Amino acid sequence: MRNKTVLVIFFLAALAVVATLALAEPSWAGKLEEAIAQTPVGTGPGMIHPDMPKGFMGIPGAPHHFFLFYILWGIWVGWIFSSVGAFGGIMAGVGHISVFGLSDYGRSFRQTNPALGKLITDSIRTSNQYLVGLSALISSFTYYRMGRLVLPLGLCLAVGGILAGYLVPLLTVGKMAVSLYVGFFGIIVFAVAFVLFYETTPKGQEKKKAAKAAAKAFEEAHIKKSTQVSAEHAKGVQVTHWGLSKIAFTFYGQEFSFNPIWPLLGGFVINGISAFIGVGGGFLYVPFLTSVAGLPMFIVAGTSALAVLVGMVVNIFNMMVMRQVPVDFILISTELIGIAIGSVLGPVTSKKIPDIWLKRIFVVLAVYVGIGYLTKGFMGHSIFPGM
Amino acid sequence: MVLSSFQADMEMQPYLLLDPYLIWFFRLTGQAWLNFLLGTLVVAVLALLVGELTSFLASFLVRRHFQEVAGEAKKYQELSMEALKTGDRPAYEAANKLANDAFSKSFFMQLALSATFFWPIFFFLGWMQYRFFELEFPIPFTGYSLGYIGVFILVYIPVYILFKQVKHKLPYFIGIKRLLDIYAQPLGALTQVPAGKPVGDPGGQGSLLP
Numbered sequence: 001m002r003n004k005t006v007l008v009i010f011f012l013a014a015l016a017v018v019a020t021l022a023l024a025e026p027s028w029a030g031k032l033e034e035a036i037a038q039t040p041v042g043t044g045p046g047m048i049h050p051d052m053p054k055g056f057m058g059i060p061g062a063p064h065h066f067f068l069f070y071i072l073w074g075i076w077v078g079w080i081f082s083s084v085g086a087f088g089g090i091m092a093g094v095g096h097i098s099v100f101g102l103s104d105y106g107r108s109f110r111q112t113n114p115a116l117g118k119l120i121t122d123s124i125r126t127s128n129q130y131l132v133g134l135s136a137l138i139s140s141f142t143y144y145r146m147g148r149l150v151l152p153l154g155l156c157l158a159v160g161g162i163l164a165g166y167l168v169p170l171l172t173v174g175k176m177a178v179s180l181y182v183g184f185f186g187i188i189v190f191a192v193a194f195v196l197f198y199e200t201t202p203k204g205q206e207k208k209k210a211a212k213a214a215a216k217a218f219e220e221a222h223i224k225k226s227t228q229v230s231a232e233h234a235k236g237v238q239v240t241h242w243g244l245s246k247i248a249f250t251f252y253g254q255e256f257s258f259n260p261i262w263p264l265l266g267g268f269v270i271n272g273i274s275a276f277i278g279v280g281g282g283f284l285y286v287p288f289l290t291s292v293a294g295l296p297m298f299i300v301a302g303t304s305a306l307a308v309l310v311g312m313v314v315n316i317f318n319m320m321v322m323r324q325v326p327v328d329f330i331l332i333s334t335e336l337i338g339i340a341i342g343s344v345l346g347p348v349t350s351k352k353i354p355d356i357w358l359k360r361i362f363v364v365l366a367v368y369v370g371i372g373y374l375t376k377g378f379m380g381h382s383i384f385p386g387m
Numbered sequence: 388m389v390l391s392s393f394q395a396d397m398e399m400q401p402y403l404l405l406d407p408y409l410i411w412f413f414r415l416t417g418q419a420w421l422n423f424l425l426g427t428l429v430v431a432v433l434a435l436l437v438g439e440l441t442s443f444l445a446s447f448l449v450r451r452h453f454q455e456v457a458g459e460a461k462k463y464q465e466l467s468m469e470a471l472k473t474g475d476r477p478a479y480e481a482a483n484k485l486a487n488d489a490f491s492k493s494f495f496m497q498l499a500l501s502a503t504f505f506w507p508i509f510f511f512l513g514w515m516q517y518r519f520f521e522l523e524f525p526i527p528f529t530g531y532s533l534g535y536i537g538v539f540i541l542v543y544i545p546v547y548i549l550f551k552q553v554k555h556k557l558p559y560f561i562g563i564k565r566l567l568d569i570y571a572q573p574l575g576a577l578t579q580v581p582a583g584k585p586v587g588d589p590g591g592q593g594s595l596l597p
Contacts, residue, residue: 347452
C-alpha cells in the first residue's frame with residue numbers, strides 16, 4: 001500500500017513537471033528586478049547604483065560579507081541548537097536582521113522605495129524559515145515515522161496550521177516594513193527569554209527535581225515487578241468520542257480528552273508565528289500538547305510532527321512558490337554549512353558547560369536582543385548598540 | 388542573467404568551477420524544456436548524494452551524544468508507559484515531563500543535524516539562481532508561474548522518494564545503514580511499547596537519517 005502511494009505521488013509529480021515545461025513558454029519576470037528598477041539611481045541611502053558591487057540577493061550596493069562570516073554565524077546557530085535548543089532560531093534571525101545589516105539596509109528604502117524595503121523584509125522572514133523551519137521538517141518527519149498519531153488532534157493542529165500558513169503570507173507579504181518586523185521579532189525574543197529564565201529559577205528547577213524524584217521513586221518501587229499487558233493496553237490509541245466541544249481517546253487504559261478548539265487555535269498561533277517571524281513553531285507544539293491534553297511523549301512526538309510537516313510545507317510553498325519571495329541561496333547555503341558544523345560541535349562542548357549556565361547566558365542575550373529590537377522596531381532606534 | 392555578471396568574489400569561485408560541468412547537462416538535447424528537466428534532474432541527484440554523504444558523516448561523529456540524549460528520552464518514556472499501565476497518574480506525569488524535556492533536546496539536535504543534509508540543496512539552488520533566475524514557466528489554466536525553484540522541488544521530491552527505496556540496496560549505503568542502525572537503536576526503541584509491539588514504522592529500527 002505504501003509503495004503504491006509512493007509510486008502514485010512520483011508519477012503525479014513527474015507528470016506535473018513534464019506538462020508544465022512542455023506546454024508552457026518561459027516568460028521573464030522578477031519582483032526583485034521590478035523593485036530595483038523603481039529605486040532612484042545613486043550611491044546615497046535608499047538608492048541603488050548599477051555599478052556598485054552586488055550584495056544580498058544580487059542587489060547592487062546591498063550588504064555583502066565574506067562567505068566565511070556567514071559560516072561562522074551558522075556555526076554559532078548550530079552550536080546553540082545542539083546545546084540548548086530553541087534559542088538557535090532566534091540567533092539565526094538576529095544574524096539576518098542585525099549582524100549582516102539587512103534590516104538597516106531595508107529601512108534605508110522607506111522614503112525612496114518602500115516596496116523594496118518590504119521585499120527585503122519578506123526575504124529575511126523566508127530566509128529565517130528556510131534556515132530553521134526546513135531543518136525542523138527532517139527531524140519532524142523522523143519522529144512522525146516513529147510515533148503514534150492521535151488523528152483528531154493531529155487534524156485539528158494541521159487545519160489550524162494550514163489556515164495560518166495561508167492567511168499570514170496573504171496578509172503580510174509585501175506589506176510589512178522592516179521596523180515592524182523587527183519590533184515583533186523582539187516580542188518573540190522576550191517570550192523565549194521568559195521561558196528560558198523560568199527554567200533557571202529555583203521554582204523552575206524545583207519542578208524538574210520533583211519530577212525526577214517522583215520518576216525515580218516509581219522506578220524503584222516497580223523495578224522488579226513486570227506489569228501484565230492487558231488487551232486494553234495492547235489496543236494503543238482508541239478514539240472513543242468525537243464532538244465539537246470534546247474529543248476523547250484511551251491509551252493504556254487511561255482516558256485523555258481535549259476541546260478541539262484549543263489545538264485548532266494552537267496550530268493557528270504556532271504556525272502563524274512561524275510564518276510571520278520565520279522562527280519558532282516546532283518546539284512550541286510539544287509543550288502545548290503536553291499541557292492541553294497531558295499526552296504521553298511518544299504520541300506527542302508523532303502528532304506534533306504531523307503539524308510541523310504540514311505547516312512548513314504550506315508556509316514555504318506559499319512564500320516561495322505562490323508569493324515568489326526572493327531569497328539569497330548563497331547566504332542560506334553558507335549558513336547551513338555553518339549550522340552543520342555547529343551541530344557536531346555542540347555535543348562536544350555540552351559535557352563541559354552545565355546546561356543551566358548556558359541558559360543563563362542566553363537569557364541575558366535574549367533580554368539584550370529583545371529590548372534592542374523592541375526599541376528599534378517601535379521607537380525607530382535601538383537603545384543598545386549593535387542591534 | 389548570464390555568467391558574465393558573476394562577481395569575481397571568493398564565494399563565486401566554486402560556482403565558476405562547477406558551471407561548465409553543470410551547464411553541460413542542460414544542453415543535452417535540442418528541446419529547451421527537456422534540457423531544463425534533465426539538467427535539473429542531475430542537479431537534484433547531486434544535491435541528494437552530497438547531502439546523504441555529509442549527513443552520514445555528521446551523524447557518525449555525534450552518534451554517542453545522540454545515543455545518550457535519545458536513551459534518556461527512551462528511559463523516561465518507558466517509565467511513563469509503566470506508570471500508565473499501573474494507573475499511577477502522578478508518576479506518569481512526572482516521567483512524561485522528563486521524557487518531553489529529553490525529547491525536545493533530541494529534536495533540536497536533529498534539527499541542527501538536518502542542515503548537513505540540506506546545505507547542498509541550497510548550494511545548487513544558488514548556482515541555478517544565477518543561471519536561471521529570470522526563467523518562469525506559466526502553469527496552464529492558472530495565473531501562476533513556476534520558476535527554477537518550483538521545478539527543482541518537483542524534481543527533487545520524486546528523486547528523493549525513489550532514492551530512499553533503493554538506497555539500502557546500493558553497495559556503499561548498505562554499510563552505512565548497518566552502522567547507523569546500530570547507533571540508532573535507542574531512537575528505534577522509542578517506537579516500541581513495553582509489550583514488545585512495534586508501532587509507527589514497523590519495518591525497521593529508527594535511524595538518525597530521514
